[in-house]
Amino acid sequence: MRTPTPTTVDQITAEKTKLSERLARLDADREKIATQLADLETAERVLTRVSKAPPGRRPRSASAAEAKAAITPRGRGRPPRAATVKSAKRNAENLGLGERVLAMATGKTRQELYAACPSDRPNHVGIAVQRHIRAGRIQERDGKLYATSTATEQARATA
Numbered sequence: 783m784r785t786p787t788p789t790t791v792d793q794i795t796a797e798k799t800k801l802s803e804r805l806a807r808l809d810a811d812r813e814k815i816a817t818q819l820a821d822l823e824t825a826e827r828v829l830t831r832v833s834k835a836p837p838g839r840r841p842r843s844a845s846a847a848e849a850k851a852a853i854t855p856r857g858r859g860r861p862p863r864a865a866t867v868k869s870a871k872r873n874a875e876n877l878g879l880g881e882r883v884l885a886m887a888t889g890k891t892r893q894e895l896y897a898a899c900p901s902d903r904p905n906h907v908g909i910a911v912q913r914h915i916r917a918g919r920i921q922e923r924d925g926k927l928y929a930t931s932t933a934t935e936q937a938r939a940t941a
Contacts, residue, residue: 883910887920887929895927 877885879902886898892911896904911927914920921928 879906880910880913883907884914884919884929887911887914887927889926889928891926 879899882899883895886895890898892908895911896907899907911920914929915922919930919932921930
């Protein structure tokens with residue numbers, strides 16, 4: 783039997799090296815794809831769990847939706863709002879929170895304002911106060927809130 787020449791052995795070694803490198807790359811790609819597949823399966827399970835709607839809320843086909851729309855009477859629900867100009871004269875009971883806060887800013891502390899608005903959340907009252915302070919309609923002196931003269935005139939004009 784003939785012994786292989788050194789050049790043939792070198793060629794075989796080079797081919798083995800190429801194959802092992804290629805196998806290593808394929809193995810790395812396989813692991814990467816397996817990880818991505820696991821992530822996709824997890825996302826699909828979560829989406830399936832989250833998007834489960836009650837039987838009456840499941841999306842219908844377009845033709846079924848059109849058929850139901852044709853049957854449903856148009857008089858149901860709240861009518862669309864007409865574009866109306868707000869009345870300049872509003873009752874004291876119909877004032878919004880911002881307007882009430884501005885009207886009560888007559889030397890009261892923030893705590894007194896919170897107490898004066900029991901039906902409103904304290905953070906909403908605080909937001910209204912801050913909005914008026916930033917706009918220059920309320921000034922804070924010695925921990926008490928005072929409406930500026932221009933804000934008081936505007937409040938009287940709208941009341």
